[in-house]
Amino acid sequence: MVTQTDFSTGRLPTWCPGCGDFGIWAAIKNALVKLNLGPADAVFVFGIGCNSNMYDCFQAVNFESLHGRPLPLASGIRLVNNKLPVFVIAGDGDALGEGGNHFIHTARRNHDITYIIHDNQYYALTTGQTSPTSFCGFKTKSDPDGVIENPLNPLTLALSAGASFVARGFAGDITHLTDLIVKAHNHKGFSVLDVLQPCVTFNHVNTYQTYREKVYKLDAGYNPKDKMQAYAKAMEWEQTGKIPLGIFYEEERQIYEETMEQTQKVSLVQQPLNPIDLNSLINETL
Numbered sequence: 001m002v003t004q005t006d007f008s009t010g011r012l013p014t015w016c017p018g019c020g021d022f023g024i025w026a027a028i029k030n031a032l033v034k035l036n037l038g039p040a041d042a043v044f045v046f047g048i049g050c051n052s053n054m055y056d057c058f059q060a061v062n063f064e065s066l067h068g069r070p071l072p073l074a075s076g077i078r079l080v081n082n083k084l085p086v087f088v089i090a091g092d093g094d095a096l097g098e099g100g101n102h103f104i105h106t107a108r109r110n111h112d113i114t115y116i117i118h119d120n121q122y123y124a125l126t127t128g129q130t131s132p133t134s135f136c137g138f139k140t141k142s143d144p145d146g147v148i149e150n151p152l153n154p155l156t157l158a159l160s161a162g163a164s165f166v167a168r169g170f171a172g173d174i175t176h177l178t179d180l181i182v183k184a185h186n187h188k189g190f191s192v193l194d195v196l197q198p199c200v201t202f203n204h205v206n207t208y209q210t211y212r213e214k215v216y217k218l219d220a221g222y223n224p225k226d227k228m229q230a231y232a233k234a235m236e237w238e239q240t241g242k243i244p245l246g247i248f249y250e251e252e253r254q255i256y257e258e259t260m261e262q263t264q265k266v267s268l269v270q271q272p273l274n275p276i277d278l279n280s281l282i283n284e285t286l
């Protein structure tokens with residue numbers, strides 16, 4: 001039986017009191033307990049940012065990547081061992097700024113990875129610069145007169161890039177977020193979970209209170225197989241101000257790892273290392 005304390009390193013995060021990262025951290029641990037996945041049963045790849053401070057406090061098989069690069073690392077892990085569950089934990093800057101290219105290509109390849117994006121609409125660790133999801137008019141360290149660029153919508157981007165599971169959660173609703181993380185993990189394919197994460201220090205527009213006034217949950221009448229409806233729901237926030245939470249889209253599609261003849265039956269990590277004459281390979285390329 002996996003318990004919450006199995007993931008404890010004895011250290012506490014250095015997040016500001018009230019940071020939404022606490023709620024996401026709790027939901028991740030709840031989900032792992034529900035899934036009965038212990039510290040050695042999955043791999044966690046972190047980006048760089050406030051969110052990734054979780055790395056220090058989370059007893060598991062962890063990698064801290066370069067900023068923007070957790071997805072290539074996670075994809076590599078899946079290619080080598082396609083039986084291993086892989087979670088990626090990163091911020092909106094990491095996921096959609098420096099790592100934006102990786103986001104698109106991991107989605108279209110449909111690697112079986114669960115991607116949890118801490119979307120606080122700021123580069124928080126570096127003290128509050130504009131990120132790709134900062135709203136027009138936000139006053140930030142890098143745009144003191146207000147952001148003039150249009151923000152990226154992580155959900156419509158994920159849908160059009162080909163993510164096979166697209167969902168949105170809220171760090172202030174840990175029970176619902178736990179359920180979404182469980183479902184994202186159970187989905188076979190690239191699962192994008194954009195989590196609205198209040199940053200109490202920099203984001204004074206989208207706070208716990210304003211989110212609570214705007215969020216609502218997609219109900220049983222919503223069909224997550226309908227991609228056009230998913231686009232419409234994903235644009236609702238910018239069009240009406242209401243913020244739907246839940247699974248916007250889910251499809252069954254072959255994952256990249258299973259399209260490769262070499263790994264269809266047996267993971268690379270379980271295959272014998274045949275002696276390869278590297279010299280002939282090197283000579284061929286010289």
Ligand SMILES: Cc1ncc(C[n+]2csc(CCOP(=O)(O)OP(=O)(O)O)c2C)c(N)n1
Pocket residue numbers: 047048049050051052066067068090091092093094095098118120122123124125126131
């Ligand atoms: C390659 C590289 N570029 C830039 C940085 C500087 N840097 C560190 S964290 C960060 C932004 C973090 O923002 P985000 O990913 O949204 O996470 P948050 O801190 O908001 O949780 C940046 C730009 C870096 N460490 N490495």
Ligand code: SF4
Pocket residue numbers: 014015016018019020021050051120124125198199200201202
């Ligand atoms: S700066 Fe924002 S994101 Fe970073 S720890 Fe503080 S509240 Fe959280």
